Amino acid sequence: MQTKAHTRIRDHEVPCPVPKAAREPFQEGILEGVLEELASVLFTSLPRSDQRRKGLEYVQGLLGAEGRKSIRNISSLFGGEAAEQSLHHFISGSTWDWDPVRRALARHLEKLSPARAYVLRPMVIPKAGDNSVGVDRHFFRSRGQTMNAQQAMGVWAASDEHSTPVNWRLHLPETWLEDETRRRQAAIPETLLPETLDQAGVAAYLDIVRDWGLPVRPVVMDAREADVADTVRRLRTAGAPMLLRVAPDLRLSAVDLSMPYTGGGTEMTAHQLMLVARPLCQPVILRYPGSTADAVYTGLTATVQVRLPQHAVRRPTRSRELLLLGVGENGGRWPAELWLTDIADLHPAHLLRLTRLVHRVDRDFTRIAERVGIRDFSGRSYSGWHRHVTLASAAHAIAMLSGAAGSVGEVARAS
Incomplete structure (x- = not known):
């Protein structure tokens, strides 16, 4: 409603x-x-x-x-x-x-x-x-x-x-x-x-x-202003791969328990998780096919395996793992953007390229x-x-x- x-x-x-x-x-x-x-x-x-x-x-x-x-x-x-x-x-x-x-x-x-x-x-x-x-x-x-x-x-x-x-x-x-x-x-x-x-x-x-x-x-x-859990559920039910820009205060749990400061899977905000993942940042360069030299985007990305809080998921399962993608620029604010995806088989540079379609x-x-x-x-x-x-x-x-x-x-x- x-x-x-x-x-x-x-x-x-x-x-x-x-x-x-x-x-x-x-x-x-x-x-x-x-x-x-x-x-x-x-x-x-x-x-x-x-x-x-x-x-x-x-x-x-x-x-x-x-x-x-x-x-x-x-x-x-x-x-x-x-x-x-x-x-x-x-x-x-x-x-x-x-x-x-x-x-x-x-x-x-x-x-x-x-x-x-x-x-x-x-x-x-x-x-x-x-x-x-x-x-x-x-x-x-x-x-x-x-x-x-x-x-x-x-x-x-x-x-x-x-x-x-x-x-x-x-x-x-x-x-x-x-x-x-x-x-x-x-x-x-x-x-x-x-x-x-x-x-x-x-x-x-x-x-x-x-x-x-x-x-x-x-x-x-x-x-960022959507019911993320409901959107994820609807798209997953339809078998649709997704890449959703999410708000910094979205609460998630890190699946990789070896990540420091995540408290063994304790819920944190997406922004906090990506601050912890800052050492994992990798530079990426996007060159657009057939473009001139200035049609290039450079940035930083990092990814963390995460799970939505169980109370936010109507049918809790072991398959709720997602990937949190952080995006920023050299010398700029980190993270500048946060994206949630279930497309785990793509390199972060390819995921970043999809986000630019917005x-x-x-x-x-x-x-x-x-x-x-x-x-x-x-x-x-x-x-x-x-x-x-x-x-x-x-x-x-x-x-x-x-x-x-x-x-x-x-x-x-x-x-």
Whole structure:
């Protein structure tokens, strides 16, 4: 069930004004070939030719309209008031299913450029009123203020070079799920039950590997404000490898009893354990394939075998051992980051490389997803929101495949 603790929004998710340059449309000539190819794959599930045409127009509008990607701005590229009404019905009032479109997008990307991992990333959509589906009052810790916002979790297929959102789950607070009037007005399916934001992310990932038949790949996630034990349990039940960024005060027990000062397996915070493991640090250098000399990340890593506290695990077993990865930089704070993983067969340098995919996604969110209006839907319906973010994800993929995502060198420097 939803609790007050889950209304906090992660610091990197505090919305900032989108720069004017980021609202400029993409160049039509660069996108045309990619758009035609992807459109032929995406819309095969739409039963009618007019729906397929509207889907293509909407994606074109997300790529080509100036300013905010509202239905009015998008329809201005294709006609007047009649075009606006038609597109509004296509997004908010039609019956086409967005799930096959997302599945087609994810499978197409998997063929073109397989992902290294799936990054679960929250998205916050500030709202002025309280009518948009799922909007609620949330506290922004870094700003010290409360504001209206929708929250969603996106699953991003990520590699060193680029990333694209392929699935979404809109978080619905109990204030919406327990209000029959709100549910009816927003057409929220009766099957939807309360879940935390982090549970929504795991569920969206499971859709990909269970229902869409895509390969199981590691889940990378910022879990510093999540219920780590619950997230680990859900992912392990699904057989999903994981790499979770955790808070310094997460309590763990060292499995290696020979480690000094760990008190024979006594619980300590993740930060304390990694301070003890400081002598185990090893330097790592990440060089990105095909990159220039400056696309290099250097740092320090150390790993400790750990176990979650037994009281935090619903079904205590002997197989709960995990690896705590500490990350820092020469001459910098140690540890700067803490990650929990069950991927024990990878060298720390490879684990570190996976953690950097979070920066890849953050960067692509700003450079591409924001630019195609991923947060711009202003309608009130549950289905309308999902159709908009589905087509915005397709527009993101087209821009990315056309070379608009930026170089790996930019990602390395951002790391």
